[in-house]
Amino acid sequence: MKLLTLQRLVQHEDLNFLLTNRVPRIALTRFMGWFSQIRSPLLCRLSIAVWRLFTDLDLSEAKQQRFTSLHDCFTRELKDGARPIDADPAVLASPCDAIVGACGPVAGTTVFQAKGFPYQLRELFGPSQDTSPFHDGQYVTLRLTSAMYHRFHAPADAEVQHVTYLTGDTWNVNPIALQRVERLFCRNERAVLRMTLAEGGHPLALVPVAAILVASLRLHFVNLLLHLRYRGPNEISCRAACRKGDELGWFQHGSTIIVFAPPGFTLADGVAPGTRIRMGQALMRLPAGPAADPA
Template identity: 80%
Template sequence: MKTEALPEPSPDNSPKPGVLRRLLQQEDLNFLLTNRVPRIALTRFMGWFSQIRSPGLARLSIAVWRLFTDLDLSEARQQRFASLHECFTRELKPGMRPIDPDSAVMTSPCDAIVGACGTLAGATVLQAKGFPYRLEELFGPRQDTRPFHGGQYVTLRLTSAMYHRFHAPADATVEHVTYLSGDTWNVNPIALQRVERLFCRNERAVLNLRLPGGTPIALVPVAAILVASLRLHFADLLLHLRYHGPNEIDCDVPVTKGEELGWFQHGSTIIVFTPPGFDLADGIAAGARIRMGQALLRARAPAMRMAAAAQP
């Protein structure tokens, strides 16, 4: 394993944030600490702990959190939090995420780092180089995935420090939600290069939407360690490891481009799927950083565009 010399400790003998981050970036150690642990038990504990309402405990937890991440709360609507959960699911100040108004553009539903993306080889998707998975495995046995064969996909990874709410990428109607319970593997690049079919193993939801012209799109929020909780506003649902409700949920909810759909409790991944007829927007490639509301995909044919003119 490749290692590097660490800087001298600070005078108070406490490690500097950069040291802790570099330690966690060492692949073997990162994988051990975030996967070779009781993942589901830790995730349930984190769900309980984050809900404790204590401003003092929240401040202390946020200070520890900042040792490991680049957490920036300058954009947050509120600056004081009664619980860690309030910080995880924080709102932003108005106007912090402008929405691309181009009717041909489908915008990013969240702040993220772009992972694997491109054109599906039939129904095969890449989670990382050399690690393919099948669309049918991700969507579940009751979904018809044929409209997305040969289409575009973009994997969007939310880090723990990012804004955790996600939004509608276009004017659309939410028609169906499929909830699939599962594991809580970490979804960082280190795990994606070691665990085959990771997204198909983890807890996830499949959100089926339809654009005004009839074109289907899908968003697949995937849970991860410490993050197995997903709030969906449009269906008034909280999906989590103890959820015992129906797994197939019919909806008929119109949403507008940029409208908030829900939130993760910590950070995770959203995979966006379109049928053929879309291209990646300029600058969208693995490793790129994107903010909610920026251009993610562009429709080629006018009939597939999300134009307001298509609405009565």
């Protein structure tokens, strides 16, 4: 009874926004980065017990069942076969476990983070990026809660060719904040991963967006740890080939990945705001024909 009362109290919109945003966000995020790295099995068990008071944390699929730090728990691997990958080459698989947020067509260069709250592609991608391949394209916002599996994977056979890192704030990215803070994704710390698909040569972009208590973003393919104290370089070119389902990196706590595809892509059946999706399930379908020349 007390647990239900506590959860309902935290879910109250005004109180939730106050507790997760009207606080020293960056200082708390840096503290969590330090605290999560403390290697103490007892402290970790106590922290997980508190964590479970507020979330539906389920560790039954974790490959490792005992953790020496919260960091190990946040970034846990799953048992082999826990996330089957859709093998259809005409399907983009979800890169992560998530709750689907705003999704659908990009209206020219305008995207929506929530009803009535638009932002522009150029604001999200940053001034160095050419966003034209995604004008009038498709997008899906994928929100990872703190209790979810935090690693993200390649949605298709592809080559990652460029990463842009954009420093910023650490607003909460839950629906309550998205309905109150304009252009929130464009304000937060984020990275832009530009890819080319092996199937049809289509461009693709993944935009991992950090949030409060998300202390770092690990990118395996460039051996890079992005965090609030990172000082560059902000533009990283690479030629990293990946197969569908390959692990690309992880968030330390939970946040958002926005997937952008060019015109012609369509949302997979069942992908709609509010639905839960698992890494490897169908997210979008590729166009039937070859990719259009961006020029």
